[in-house]
Structures are given as C-alpha cells and as structure tokens.
Amino acid sequence: MRVYITNINGMAGAAQIGQNMVMDVASSLGYRELGIYAYNMQADSEIELNKRLDGILAGLHRGDVVVVQLPTWNSTAFDEKLLSRIRLFGVKLVIFIHDVVPLMFASNFYLMERVIAMYNQADVLIAPSQAMVDKLREHGLTTQKVVLQRMWDNPTELPMYPAHFERKIHFPGNPERFPFVREWRFDVPLHVYGTNEDLPEQVVKEAWRPNDELMMDLSRGGFGLVWMAEHDKDYMKLYCPYKLGTFLTAGIPVIVERGIANQDIIEENKLGLVVDSLEEAAELVKQLPEETYQQLVANVRGFNPLLRNGYFTRRLLIEAICAVYDKTEN
16 A cells, blocks of 8 residues: 655745655655646647546555545646546545635535535545535535644744834735735735835835745744735635744744634744734734743743744644554544
C-alpha cells in the first residue's frame, strides 16, 4: 500500500501555498505527489482530458490511498473528472477540504449539490472545522469518518526577532477584497502589504514581501489582523484562514473577529484578542499595557513550535490514514 496526495502548481496566492505546504509535510511522511497544473480544461477534448488525468494518476495501484486536496481550482467539472478517474483504480479515497466554493461565493451556490456528491465519495474527509462539517451535513454530506484540521501550519526554520511593543496592526490583504481597509479611520496605524491604492492616512502602505521575508518583518512586533469583508462573515465561521497561521508562526499576537472557526484555540491558548468590531480592536491596542503585550507574545511563541514544525498537518494526515483502515473509527 502506497499513499499519494494531489498538489496544485502554476497558481499564485494562498491556495497554492497551502497545498504545497501540505505536500511538503506529506512527503516527510512518505506520501507521493500527484502533481496537478493549473490550466483551462475547456481547451481539452474529452480524450485529451482523459490522457491528462491518466498521466497524473499513472502510478496508482489497487489498494493504494489517495488524498485529494480540493478544490484544485481547475473548475468543479475537473474535480469531478479527477475523482471519477481515481475511483477506477480501486483505491481508498481521502478528501482534504481547503475551501468550499459554493459557500465562499454566493453566486456559486448552485454547485453545492455537485460538491457534496464529490465529498460523499470519500472514505475519510478532512475538514477545516466542526462547524464546516455541520454545515455540509445540512446539505447532504453522508461521509461518516471525519478528521478536523483546526489550524494552518507554516513550517519554517527562520528565526524570530524579539517582538517590540508597538501599537500597530498588520494586514496582508487586497483592499479590493477587503474594503474595510479603505475605511480605516482609527488612531492605530494599519500596515497593509502589497497595494498601491490610495488609502486613508492612518493606513501605512507596505511593499509586497515573499512569505519568509514577511514573517521575519512581522516578528518584530505589533498585532496580526484576521478579518473578513461583510459578505464573507458566515464563511469566516467555517474555514481556517491561512494568514492566522502566518501571524502565529511569525510570533506575534493576533486580532480576530468573534465567531471565527479557530476562536477556541486563540482563547484557550491566550494568543491574542477576540473582538466584535474593528473599533474595539483599535481601542484595545491603544490601551493595552506593554506587559500584557509581552505576555501574549510569550504565549504565541510557546504555542507556535506546533505550526513551525507542521504538527497540525502531520496529525491530520496520520489520523486520516488511520481512519481509513481502523474500523473502530466513527
């Protein structure tokens, strides 16, 4: 029995970074890669698409285990074809849900039935949170064996600078997607990375940085903000935001909106501030004593070896394989 895992390439942004990170951790556990390149499948005929999929899956044998990271972002139709082809090999199937497109975008909700049908093919499902599982069950999910992710890792050997007490907030995010950046009028400066857009004077525009350089800069101090646009609030309660893991890996406390799927981890480990509004967030940062900040930093840096060494991902990948074969697993 061999274990394979899909991995997307040829994309930009957190979607590929997340899948590539999982692949790196999986390879350390002996998993083999099924590389999938980002492309427009509409350019393929049915025969060409089948040839492409056969090339991706050429190493599979009956009895193997395949972990499929979804979505591949090559369209729902591609994902359906991929799973159908995998099933022909008589393998055990694990589906690792990164995002649920029908829940991310209201305009894509019509895809929900098809997406649930894919998830129901899995022997084991890896989901971001219990809230996500509950939501999917409302729409017909029947797969019984589920492993919860709960947090994104960000494995690194980079050192961390000492975190200085600074009343500032970091936010890597495009104002087009996160319009609250354009309305920032609070006394605490918001450092936004990678935009040339004209923004309020309280917003400090920072140059885009590669992930490693960004984490080194973040480690110098301040808070990391995890916040969604108004139309994404419901989804926030279901999924694991990648930037949360980035901030914690960098070694700085976070500010998150109440209701986020990871709220229990943040509160129980005292990793930052859980707030109801951006106004409250700015006010708390303005008033926070330095000793409280340094205690939060100590908490984060006592917790983040889990993320810096990929232990959340290692755990879920091992638990998923155990669940495939252990008949006592529910």
